[in-house]
Amino acid sequence: MITSRDNSQLKQIHKLQRKKERDSSGLFAAEGEDLIAAAEAAGWTPETLLRSGEDVEPELLDRVSSLGSGARVIGVYRQRWSEPVGDVCVYLHGVGDPGNVGTVIRAAHALCDGPVILGPGCADPYGPKAVRASMGSIFARPPARTAFTELRGFKLALDGGAERTLGDAVSALAAASGPAQPSVVLCVGAERSGLSEPLLDAAEAVGRIPIAADGPDSLNVAMAATVGLYELRNRMAANV
């Protein structure tokens, strides 16, 4: 039973709240029984696993938790990175909010076979908020990292200003490719700035999610990515 706040494992867990520490160590922390169970279900072995009241005094574990409410269990794991390939993947560009990054990782786990590919300017998917928002999907489907120019397959970009709707863009893709479906990367930019012109020009297709005329300027990036994946999944399944 750990009874000192100077314990090296506790100190490490606390430090892993910082991106610099995660980058240099290649580790990250997951808090709470649901995440620990998701890690185990996906076959991940923790480097460290501390249970409150069993391995460590509860108030000491609470001190290093990233949750305001404290944690009953915290595990430390080694980061994994997937290859950026799949029948359908998602590419995020400049998505700096960790909650959105984690939510898209969960949506991709639900709706496509490939990973979430993180381009420049994205939040660290192994930060506490992103891990939590992934609801454990980060263990089942670790993210990938690649530049836009390195993406393989048919790039379908979401853009609020596109002429074609998302549905029309996906239909065109399905019709053009026929039974031999190419791999598709759904490309989504940050909420306000979106994808830059050069990236949009380099995409094979661009589509917009139709929004009410009196509606907001945009959808949340996680919502947009989820709708894009849903549409791709539906239309490509219909085309098989």
Next chain:
Amino acid sequence: MITSRDNSQLKQIHKLQRKKERDSSGLFAAEGEDLIAAAEAAGWTPETLLRSGEDVEPELLDRVSSLGSGARVIGVYRQRWSEPVGDVCVYLHGVGDPGNVGTVIRAAHALCDGPVILGPGCADPYGPKAVRASMGSIFARPPARTAFTELRGFKLALDGGAERTLGDAVSALAAASGPAQPSVVLCVGAERSGLSEPLLDAAEAVGRIPIAADGPDSLNVAMAATVGLYELRNRMAANV
């Protein structure tokens, strides 16, 4: 210029972080220039508007902010509640996370004409996190409050265990109703518990969002609602 922390307006703003105070006063606070601009664009007049450095000393405004980073402007507004009617509305049941409630308010603003209708067990849409997550859509489309049994129109429930897919359920609805489309309420329950059996039985149709076999148990409730609204919007537009 307010220079005392005992100022009654500052005290009120601070108290409005608590639901009890919001309920008893019928007021709420919105922080940040984007939200204040959204309120103004939607024609809301603040009861109080304090700008940092103009109306109040910056450190005093920061002290009553619900944001860790402080706020440059905070407005106090009177809550508004919509009638629970529209061609398409969303009904939330037991959705206790304020971020999800706010995100669905934003999605409904983008994708349907009716309000978000809050049933029992939902987070207060006028709490700071919900207001922020709505990105200002709460001003353009104030929520409604009604019990499930009082909902008018065709109730389409989302349920992970439904036999029919969401797409099939919407197609059936569109086909059954023909050109005279009924108003539709998309009903969504909490992430884990979902909608109870009696509610599902009382819905005119139940559909599931198809999720990969090796995927997570469910989608985030805001993602599910967004996909449901997108599908309804697309199919009903195609049927016109």
